[in-house]
Amino acid sequence: MTVMKTMLAAAALATVTLSAQAQSLPTAGTLVVVPANGEVVHANDQVTVTLAIEEQDKDKAAAASRVNQKMSQGVAIVKQADPQAVLKTQGYYTYAVYPEATPLPAGSVARPRVPTGWRVGQYLQVTTTNLAALPKTVSAAQSVLTLNRLNFGLAPATVRKLDEQRIVAAYQNLNQRVAAIAAAMGRNLSDAVIDTIDFEGSGNFAQRPTLMAARSVSADAMAYGGQQVAEPSFEPGETTLSMGLVAKVKFK
Helix, strand or coil: CHHHHHHHHHHHHHHHHHHHHHHCCCCCCCEEEEEEEEEEEEECCEEEEEEEEEEEECCHHHHHHHHHHHHHHHHHHHHHHCCCCEEEEEEEEEEEECCCCCCCCCCCCCCCCCCCEEEEEEEEEEEECCHHHHHHHHHHHCCCCEEEEEEEECCHHHHHHCHHHHHHHHHHHHHHHHHHHHHHCCCCHHHEEEEEEEECCCCCCCCCCCEECCCCCCCCCCCCCCCCCCCCCCCCCEEEEEEEEEEEEEEC
C-alpha cells in the first residue's frame, strides 16, 4: 500500500510539474494567425422564376411558330401581372425526334434515320422582388407556360445593406477567439495587438439562394386560353450570408 501511495504521489507531482512547465512557456512577441467568421441571416426578398414552353410537331416551322406565339403571350401576361419584374428569354432549342431503333437482320445495311417530328422550346427567366404577387403571377403565366423552377434569394440592394452587419459579426467573432487564445496562453487580452486583418471580400460571402421549389409536375405546356391554374403556395425562406477574415495578432 505504501509503495502504491508513493507511485501515485510521484505521478501527481510529474503532472503538476509538466503543467507548470507548459504554462511557463514564453509568449512575449508571439504572432498568432486567427481565422474568424461572421454570419447574418435575412429573409429572402427576391425570386428568380424560370418558365418554359415546348411544342412538338412533324412540321418544324409549325412547332417553332407555336413556341414563338405562346412565349410572346406568356411575356405579355407576366408583364401585366408584375410590371416591375425583369424578364429575360433564353435557351431556345430545336432538335429532331427519331423513332426507336430496331435491331437489323444480319447482313443488312443500316439506312439513314429519318426524323418523325421536331421539338422546339424556349425558357423565360423572371426576376422580381414582388413576392406578394408571386402566386398570382405564376398562376397567370401557367395558362400558357410551364413552371420549371424557382430560386429564392436576396436582392442585391439587401446584400449591400447587410455588408456592415457581416463585418461587425466577423470582428466580434475575432475578439472572442483572441480572448480564448489569450486565456489559454495565460495572458491578458490587453496584451494582444492586432497586426493585420484580411477581410475576405472577394465575393465568397455572396452565397447563392439556397431554397428551390420543386419542378412543375407537367412537362407539356398548357394551351393558351386553357383552364385557369390555381395559385401555388410558396415559402421564400431565408438566406445566411457569411464573411470570413484572417487576422495576425501579436502578443506584447
